[in-house]
Amino acid sequence: MSSLRHRLLITLLVWIGLMLAALFIIVLQLLPLYENATDKTDIWLILFVSFVVVMILSAIVGSRVIDVAIKPIENATETAMELVKGNYLARASESNAEKTVELSRTINILARNLQEITAIRVMEQERLKTLIENMGSALIMIDKQGAVSLVNKPFLEEFGLTPESVMGKFYKEIQVPSVVEGFIETVFMTETLARVQIEFVSGIKLKNFTVYGAPVIGDHQRWLGIVIVFQEITELKRLEQIRKDFVANVSHELRTPVTSIKGFSETLLDGAYQDTNTLLSFLEIIYTESNRLEMLINDLLELSKVEQNGFRVNAHPTDMEAIIKRAIEMIQSKITEKFIHVKLEIQPVLVLGDPNRLIQVMVNLLINAVTYSSSQTVITIRLLVEDNQAIIQVVDQGIGIEETEIERLFERFYRVDRARSRNSGGTGLGLSIVKHLIEAHHGRVEVDSTVGIGTTFTIYLPLAD
Known part of the structure; x- marks a missing residue:
């Protein structure tokens, strides 16, 4: 100018x-x-x-x-x-x-x-920022000098970091597990796409991740750095382990009665049927194992039914006191066999529930209490109303449960004392069925236990209008 x-x-x-x-x-x-x-x-x-x-x-x-x-x-x-x-x-x-x-x-x-x-650029940047922050997976981007140029909130929360301690830092300076640092270094040095599954201890929990690493390529094929995405699969790993345990347990539970039935049948066919005492003894065993096999199959079918999406109960106003007394009558023989005294602390309560399913719940809880209780002990059943909901408690004086085992108590086939429950004819599916049925009633079930003193199962159900 x-x-x-x-x-x-x-x-x-x-x-x-x-x-x-x-x-x-x-x-x-x-x-x-x-x-x-x-x-x-x-x-x-x-x-x-x-x-x-x-x-x-x-x-x-x-x-x-x-x-x-x-x-x-x-x-x-x-x-x-x-x-x-x-x-x-x-x-x-x-x-x-x-x-x-x-x-x-x-x-x-x-x-x-x-x-x-x-x-338009500002709007796209806001969209990208929102997407990265809310994508659910942890993400970190590292430039070609090895400095952290971008990191999202899930990454910071997962590794307990702050933006100040990460942004602009060399990737080896940030405090992440060594296995994560090793993967980042591999992708950074090779500049190639990589995908691995890693696990590391975070606090007291073992976590599993699928980690994706890829180079960031700009215009004219210029290498700008790398991006690493962490997808947590801890829950998937847990479910996969549960599935494997379920298959193994079903195979074992089916094999035991089938092996017994087959073995005693072969013995009878080989000539043991000629001895009347042996014949009657073996037939009684075969009958017992057949009943056990039938119970297992029925429980598997029942559990499969209640676990299905869309499962509903036929809920209507139900007298919970009558349900409890009916359940006691159904297992009275088991209670009498162990000389157990059942103490009732009941007040009249109407709940919104399915009578048949609630009887099934109470029978399973009572059988569980009888199974793990010693002879001549007391099982207390309480029924009361608190905070506009019905509360049912089944309190036994049994062996109790370790605190570390309580969270696994409702898993299929999980047993606190495998020998005792198997000898009693249990299938290990009763508490799983209880949990799903109570949740179908829009209620919840809790467990409180002390080893050597006993266990308390508490059920919360909605009241009838």
Whole structure:
């Protein structure tokens, strides 16, 4: 802009010089007329007036030149400088000069386009930020110098870090498990796609992750760094282990009675049937094992049914006291066999439930209490209302449960004392069925136990209106 001003100033000076030169030539032409005159005041007056006229004309022309040529260009230049600084709201004034109006309009169009592009970019950045923060998987991005350039909230929470301790740091300086650091280094050094499953101890828990690592490639195939994504699969691993345990337990539980039935049947076929006492003894064993096999199959079918999505109970106002007494009657023989006393602390309560399913729940809880209780002990059943819900408690004086085992108590086939429950004819599925049935009633079940003292199962059910 200064060079433009200089060129215009030089042009103006040249124009003034030409005007003065023309004036000088005019004076030279007039001098012969006045060379004999004694009074030359007129000639000097003419010269002065001419000089003033030239200067006024020069000022008018210069001012016009500046208004038409320089000011629009200066305004356009200032607008362009604002755009360079990132102020896309700046606009150039559009003058009426034909030479500069196109420049001003072009700069304004450029400004509007830059403003729209910036708005779109900000919106996309916000979307990307929201996506990264809420993607559920931990993510970290490392630039080509090895410094952390991006990290999301799940990553910080998973490894107990803060943004200040991670952003801009070299990836070996951040406090992550060694197996994670090793994977990051492998991807960073090889610049290739990688996927592994890793596990490490976080606090007191063992966690499993599927980790993806990939190079970040920019324009013209330039390597910009790497991105690492962590997807937690701890729960999937746990469910997979439960599935494996379930298959192994089902196989074992089915094999035992089938082996017994087959073995005793072969013995009878080999001639043992001729001995009446042996025949009756073996038939009784076969009958017992057949009943056990039937119970296992029925419980498996029942558990499969209640675990299905969309399973519903036929809930309506139900007298819970009658349910409890009916369940006691159904297992009275087992209670009498061990000389156990059942103590009732019951108040009349109507619950919203399915009578048949609630009897099934109470029978399973009572059988569990009898199985793990010694002879001549007491089982207490309480029924009360608290906080607008029905509470049923089954309290035994059995062997109790270790605190570490309580969370696994409702797993299929899980037994606290395997020998005792198997000898009693249990299938190991009763408590799993109880849990699913209570949840189908929109209730919950809790366990409180002390080893050597006993166990308390507490059920919470909604009251009937």
